[in-house]
Amino acid sequence: MFRLSTLSFRKRAALVLSGVLLATLGTGILFRAIPAGAATSGPKPTATYSRGVLSLSVPYTASHAGAGTLTLELLDPEDAVLGRAQAAARVAAPGDGVWSDRQVRLTKPLPVDELVWHRLRHRFTFDGAAAPEIPGIESISNMLHSPVLHVLAQQSYAAGSTASVRLIAVDSRSGAPLTGPVHARAEFGERRQLLFAGKLNERGTASVPLRFPAGVTGAHTLRYVIDSPLGETKVAQPVRLEAKASILLTTEKPLYQPGQTIHVRALVLDRASRHAAATRPITFELEDPRGNKVFRKAAQTSSFGVASAEFTLADEVNLGAYCLRAAMDGAAAERTLNVERYVLPKFKVAVEFTGKHQHSYRPGDTVTGIVRAHYFFGQPVDGSVTVKASRLDVARFEAATVQVKTGPQGDYRFALKLPTYFAGKPLSGGAARVLIEATVKDSASHGETRGMPVTVSESPLLITAVPEGGRMAPGMDNEVYVPASYAGGVVGGIMGAIAVAAPAPRLAMLAPEALAMDRQAPLKEEKAKSSASSPSASEPGARVRSYFPEALYINPEIVTAGNGEASVVIPIADSITTWRMAMMASTTRGALGSGSSSLKVFQEFFADLDLPVTLTQGDRVSIPVAAYNYAGAADDVALRLEPADWFSLADGDTADKHVAVENGCVGGAQFTLEARRIGKFQLKLAAKLVGTKFSDIVVREIEVVQNGREQNLVVNGRLEPAAPAIHDVTFPAHSIPEASKIYVRLYPGPLSQVVDGMDAILRMPYGCFEQTSSATYPNVLALEYLKRSKKLTPQVRAKAEGFIVNGYQRLLTYEVPGGGFSWFGNPPANKILTSYGLMEFFDMAKVHDVDPRLIERTQAWLAAQQKPDGSWAPDKQFINEGATNRYNTNVTRITAYVA
Numbered sequence: 001m002f003r004l005s006t007l008s009f010r011k012r013a014a015l016v017l018s019g020v021l022l023a024t025l026g027t028g029i030l031f032r033a034i035p036a037g038a039a040t041s042g043p044k045p046t047a048t049y050s051r052g053v054l055s056l057s058v059p060y061t062a063s064h065a066g067a068g069t070l071t072l073e074l075l076d077p078e079d080a081v082l083g084r085a086q087a088a089a090r091v092a093a094p095g096d097g098v099w100s101d102r103q104v105r106l107t108k109p110l111p112v113d114e115l116v117w118h119r120l121r122h123r124f125t126f127d128g129a130a131a132p133e134i135p136g137i138e139s140i141s142n143m144l145h146s147p148v149l150h151v152l153a154q155q156s157y158a159a160g161s162t163a164s165v166r167l168i169a170v171d172s173r174s175g176a177p178l179t180g181p182v183h184a185r186a187e188f189g190e191r192r193q194l195l196f197a198g199k200l201n202e203r204g205t206a207s208v209p210l211r212f213p214a215g216v217t218g219a220h221t222l223r224y225v226i227d228s229p230l231g232e233t234k235v236a237q238p239v240r241l242e243a244k245a246s247i248l249l250t251t252e253k254p255l256y257q258p259g260q261t262i263h264v265r266a267l268v269l270d271r272a273s274r275h276a277a278a279t280r281p282i283t284f285e286l287e288d289p290r291g292n293k294v295f296r297k298a299a300q301t302s303s304f305g306v307a308s309a310e311f312t313l314a315d316e317v318n319l320g321a322y323c324l325r326a327a328m329d330g331a332a333a334e335r336t337l338n339v340e341r342y343v344l345p346k347f348k349v350a351v352e353f354t355g356k357h358q359h360s361y362r363p364g365d366t367v368t369g370i371v372r373a374h375y376f377f378g379q380p381v382d383g384s385v386t387v388k389a390s391r392l393d394v395a396r397f398e399a400a401t402v403q404v405k406t407g408p409q410g411d412y413r414f415a416l417k418l419p420t421y422f423a424g425k426p427l428s429g430g431a432a433r434v435l436i437e438a439t440v441k442d443s444a445s446h447g448e449t450r451g452m453p454v455t456v457s458e459s460p461l462l463i464t465a466v467p468e469g470g471r472m473a474p475g476m477d478n479e480v481y482v483p484a485s486y487a488g489g490v491v492g493g494i495m496g497a498i499a500v501a502a503p504a505p506r507l508a509m510l511a512p513e514a515l516a517m518d519r520q521a522p523l524k525e526e527k528a529k530s531s532a533s534s535p536s537a538s539e540p541g542a543r544v545r546s547y548f549p550e551a552l553y554i555n556p557e558i559v560t561a562g563n564g565e566a567s568v569v570i571p572i573a574d575s576i577t578t579w580r581m582a583m584m585a586s587t588t589r590g591a592l593g594s595g596s597s598s599l600k601v602f603q604e605f606f607a608d609l610d611l612p613v614t615l616t617q618g619d620r621v622s623i624p625v626a627a628y629n630y631a632g633a634a635d636d637v638a639l640r641l642e643p644a645d646w647f648s649l650a651d652g653d654t655a656d657k658h659v660a661v662e663n664g665c666v667g668g669a670q671f672t673l674e675a676r677r678i679g680k681f682q683l684k685l686a687a688k689l690v691g692t693k694f695s696d697i698v699v700r701e702i703e704v705v706q707n708g709r710e711q712n713l714v715v716n717g718r719l720e721p722a723a724p725a726i727h728d729v730t731f732p733a734h735s736i737p738e739a740s741k742i743y744v745r746l747y748p749g750p751l752s753q754v755v756d757g758m759d760a761i762l763r764m765p766y767g768c769f770e771q772t773s774s775a776t777y778p779n780v781l782a783l784e785y786l787k788r789s790k791k792l793t794p795q796v797r798a799k800a801e802g803f804i805v806n807g808y809q810r811l812l813t814y815e816v817p818g819g820g821f822s823w824f825g826n827p828p829a830n831k832i833l834t835s836y837g838l839m840e841f842f843d844m845a846k847v848h849d850v851d852p853r854l855i856e857r858t859q860a861w862l863a864a865q866q867k868p869d870g871s872w873a874p875d876k877q878f879i880n881e882g883a884t885n886r887y888n889t890n891v892t893r894i895t896a897y898v899a
Helices: 009-031 750-761 769-788 794-812 831-844 852-864 891-898
Strands: 046-050 053-062 066-075 081-091 095-105 119-126 134-139 147-152 156-158 162-171 180-188 191-200 205-211 218-228 231-242 245-251 261-270 281-287 293-300 306-312 320-328 331-339 347-354 366-375 383-392 396-405 411-417 432-442 447-456 461-463 484-486 577-586 592-601 605-609 614-616 620-629 635-641 647-649 656-661 665-675 679-689 695-705
Touching: 046 231, 053 066, 053 081, 053 119, 053 134, 066 095, 081 095, 081 119, 095 119, 147 218, 147 231, 162 180, 162 218, 180 205, 191 205, 191 218, 245 320, 245 331, 261 281, 261 320, 261 577, 281 306, 293 306, 293 794, 347 432, 347 447, 366 383, 366 432, 366 447, 383 411, 396 411, 605 679, 605 695, 620 635, 620 656, 620 679, 635 665, 656 665, 769 794, 769 831, 794 831, 831 852, 831 891
Parallel strands: 156 231, 614 695
Antiparallel strands: 046 053, 053 095, 066 081, 066 119, 119 134, 147 162, 162 205, 180 191, 180 218, 218 231, 245 261, 261 306, 281 293, 281 320, 320 331, 347 366, 366 411, 383 396, 383 432, 432 447, 461 484, 577 592, 605 620, 620 665, 635 656, 635 679, 647 665, 679 695
C-alpha cells in the first residue's frame, strides 16, 4: 500500500504506471505457470480469425488424466471479456497435449489490427475437483496466424488500358502459401466495380488481369480481398488513372523568319488502345527564347486524332530558339524552332574529306577533299572556289588557302598543307580544331559558304591515366583507368555552318485504312507544265513567272478513300528548284506510315532577279540579274527590263543588255534604277537566248515606301435632306505626290459611327516600347469594349487580335535582362515604363493569352525596387520627352504612380 497524499501529480502518475507494470508482470507469472520439469519446446498455441470467430489450438501440460470443462475467454487490455466459450474437454494422458479446433465467437467483430492487442485466457477444470485446474494466458499477437497479401502492381495506369497484377498470399508466421477465392474491386468515386474474381493457385499466387474503364481519370482505390483458411484479408491500393496520350508534333520546317506563319500539326494516339485519340481537347503553346508564352490555342483532334494550328510571327520578335508545345491530359510533346533572319541560298555547297580520317590529322599533314556545288534544280555550279583552313588561338588566323574554278560537274578536289605547329588546348588533350571553309561563287557573283572542322593533334590517339580516387595513395594497391580516344574525342564531325536548302515544304497526309501511296509505285518526278514550257517573251501568250512562295503546299489532314488513295491538286510555283515533299499517314487504329519524295521544276533557260525587301522613294540601287543557260547552245542572252513609271534608269543605264553565256553556265548583269513613286509595284524582266526559241519572263514584286512623315486631316459633317455636305480639303504644298489619300465614310446613325470609330482605333504597333504601347493598349481596350457591348464583328475581331498578337510579341523584346522594361530593351529598366507595361499586360490578359509568369516577375521586379520607407526612387537614366519629366525628379509622384 502506497501513501500518495504528499506526492505531486507527476510522481503519482509515475507510481501508478509502475504499479500497472508490476501487476502486468505478476499476472504473466501467475497465469503462465508451468510445472517443474515440464518441457518448454512442446506444441505452441495457434489462432486464426475469420468473420468474428477466433479458431484456437491451445497446448497444455497436465499431471493427471481425466475429463473436465475447458473455458476460453478473450480479454482486452482492460481485462474486459469480449468473447467466451465453455465446452467439455478431456486430458487423455499426463504430459503435453493440445485442445484443438476450439472456437470463440466475439460479441462484436474486431479488425485484426485491434485483435493483436488482446489476450486469451484459458482454464481447464477437472470434474469433481480430482486434480488442480490447468490455467494459462496467451497473447493473441504471439499465437495468431493471419493471411498476408502482397500486391505487385503499378501506382498509375492509363485510362482504358489493361494491366496484370500479381497477388501472393502467405501465412504470416510460417510463410506457407495460402489458397482460396480472390476478388478485385475498384472504387471509382461513388461507384464500385468488380474487376476480377478468381482463385489462388497451389503456390498461393494469382495473376489478376484488370481492364480499367475508358474516360475515367484521377485518383481511385483498388481493393483486393482473399478468403483463405486463415481468414479473410483485404488490401487497399491507391491508384491514379491517367488519360495519357502519345503526341507527334510536327511543323513544316524548323527555321522561320519574323513575319512568317508557323503551321503546327499534332497526331495524338491513345497509349492504352494505341488508336487515334479522337475528339479530344489539346492545347498548343509557343514560348519565345526568354520563356514568354507568345501563343496559346485550345483545339480539338479530329476523328483521326489530328489537330492543327497556325501562328503568324510579328515583324519584330525576340530572335532565337522558340519552344513549341502540345499538351493533352498530362501528356505533352515539345519541339524547338528557330526564328532568325535569313536569305534562302541559291545553291548547295558540300565538303567531303578524303584520305585520312577527319580526326587523325597531324601538324604538317595535307588535308584532301572534294568541294561539290550544285543548284537546287540539279545543275552543277560553274564558278570559283576558295578553300581555306583557319584556326582560332589568341586571334583567328588563316593556316592555308587555295583558290581555283569548279570542274564540269560542279566539284573541285583540294589539297591544303597544314602548318607544322598548332597551339592545342589542354582540355582537349593538346588537340587543336581547324575549320576548313569552302566558298563558291557562281558566274552571277552569288556566293555560298560551307565549313567543316578537322582535329589536329601530335598523336593520333589520346591516352589519359585517371586514378580511381583522384590521386595515387602510397603503399596501397591503386586502380588506374586508362581511357583512349581519337584526338577529336568521338568519331564524327561538328557542323561548322548550315546550308539551308531550297524551299522545302512538308506535305502531311492522313489515310484512314492504308498509306496514301503505294510502296511499289513511288511518286514520279515530272516537270511542271506551268513553268517548264514558258514561251518566248516575243510570242503571244508567253508564260510569265510571278509566283514564288517559300512553302508550296501545307495540309494537316487529307482523308483518303476506302482504297487508301487520295488526290490533291497543287498549283506549281514559278520557282526553278526541287521541292521536297514529306508525307505522314495514320489510321484510326493507330497504324503509322510515312513517305518522302521530290518534285523537280526546271526549264532549260531562265533568268532571275535579286531584289531587296523594300525600297525607299529616292533610293538608287543596282539590281543583280542572273541568266541560266542549259539549252545546249552557247550564245548571247538579250535582257530587257520593262520600263515603268515608278522607277527610272540611273547613271546612264539602259533597259536593254546583252550577256554572253556559255552552255551550262550562268551569266550576270546589273540594272541601276532609282525609285520614284511609292507603293507596291512589279519589276518585269524579259530574257531571250539569241538565235534560239528559248525565252523567259520573270516578274517580282517590290514595295517602295515614302520618305516622309504621315499627317492626317479629318473633317466632319451632316447630310441634310435638302442640302449636300461640301468640304474643301487643302493639301500642303510640300506633300509628297501620290502619297495622299481621301477616305469618305457615311454612317446611318450615331451608334454605327461609334462602332466604326472603335474599328478606326485599331492600329498596327510599331516603334519603341512607348510607341508600341500607344498602339497596342488602345487595341486592347477597344476589343474589350466591343466584346462587352456585343458589337464585335468577325472582321474587327480578326483585325484587333492580329494587332494585339503583333504588339504583345514586340513588347516582349523590350524586357531588360534581370527584370523590368525600357524603351529599347537595354538596361537599366525604367520604373514608370515598367509600371505602365504591367497595367497594360494585366488588361491585355482579359482579351489575349498573356504569360502569367511575365506579370509575376514584373510585379516582383517592381516590388524589389521599393525602398524600406515604401517609396520608389526616381530613375537616373530616362528619355527627356516631357510627359514623364516630372516623375523623374519627384519621389511622391513616382511612388503614387507605381503604387
